[in-house]
Amino acid sequence: MSHRHILIVDDEPGIAEIIGAYLEREGYEASWLSSGAAVMPWLATVQPDLILLDVMLPEVDGLSLCRSIRATSAVPIIMVTARVDEIDRLLGLEIGADDYICKPFSPREVVARIKAVLRRNAPAGTSEPAETGLIVHADRMIALYNGTRIDLTPTEFKLLAVMAAHPGKVYSRGQLLDHLSEGYKDVFDRSIDSHVKNLRRKLAAVAPGIEFVQSVYGVGYRFERAE
Structure with missing residues (x-):
């Protein structure tokens, strides 16, 4: 205890x-x-x-x-x-x-x-x-899965942090763009797909078989936390 x-x-x-x-x-x-x-x-x-x-x-x-x-x-x-x-x-x-x-x-x-x-x-x-599952350390911009660090770019990390803050919530590409600060002006509407694709690939590398970031056809993306 x-x-x-x-x-x-x-x-x-x-x-x-x-x-x-x-x-x-x-x-x-x-x-x-x-x-x-x-x-x-x-x-x-x-x-x-x-x-x-x-x-x-x-x-x-x-x-x-x-x-x-x-x-x-x-x-x-x-x-x-x-x-x-x-x-x-x-x-x-x-x-x-x-x-x-x-x-x-x-x-x-x-x-x-x-x-x-x-x-x-x-x-x-x-x-x-010991920390288990997917942990997002916003203060250090570090994401871990079962203690293994996930090497993310600043854009990938912020997308993960925003979506992980509200599991199950569906975000459109425009909404995700709105959450990115002024330092992310190089990120455009459709380039969100590329960043999310890379984020999903890196998550899958440390957590095979678990789809944390899911596509919602015709809308955007949502984060689902594995139990």
């Missing part, structure tokens, strides 16, 4: 309760705060092992909180957002977060991300269970 302490900061009780239940099932201790204003006073007396921090919070927003926490603490932080326009900022993790997750999400995916971040931040001589 882990006995690591996870702080959930989210103003939606239902989400916090579900995530807390999954964490406790995995042996973690979970605490919950529903207000951004309550976080800094709470952290003055309690030191969690990781903070799951929603972007949209009453009183003090998650982005401001992340910067405030980073001014005094290196505690791992995973940001949670439901706003598509925050994805580019969170992909760069310019605010000091360790990772991000987009709503809606699977509670099992949240637990897997928490384990991955704790494992990366574990002191020498300690360990978290």
Whole structure:
């Protein structure tokens, strides 16, 4: 059992309760705060092992909180957002977060991300269970499958990160283009197909028989996470 302490900061009780239940099932201790204003006073007396921090919070927003926490603490932080326009900022993790997750999400995916971040931040001589399946580390622009690194170009990585943030969601080529930042001006509508083809080939090389990125005829592409 882990006995690591996870702080959930989210103003939606239902989400916090579900995530807390999954964490406790995995042996973690979970605490919950529903207000951004309550976080800094709470952290003055309690030191969690990781903070799951929603972007949209009453009183003090998650982005401001992340910067405030980073001014005094290196505690791992995973940001949670439901706003598509925050994805580019969170992909760069310019605010000091360790990772991000987009709503809606699977509670099992949240637990897997928490384990991955704790494992990366574990002191020498300690360990978290080995990462399994496909893991996307947005902060380091690294994708792993069962611990094997997948050599992706920046464009391929960002396409994977965007689609993997919403498993099952169908993206048109135009929508995928919209998610690419100004640094990707060489990517045009139909060239998305070429980048996706290369991405799928690299994923298939490390995970034979698993089709993570699926074509949706006449529309575009979607990401499906293998169980």
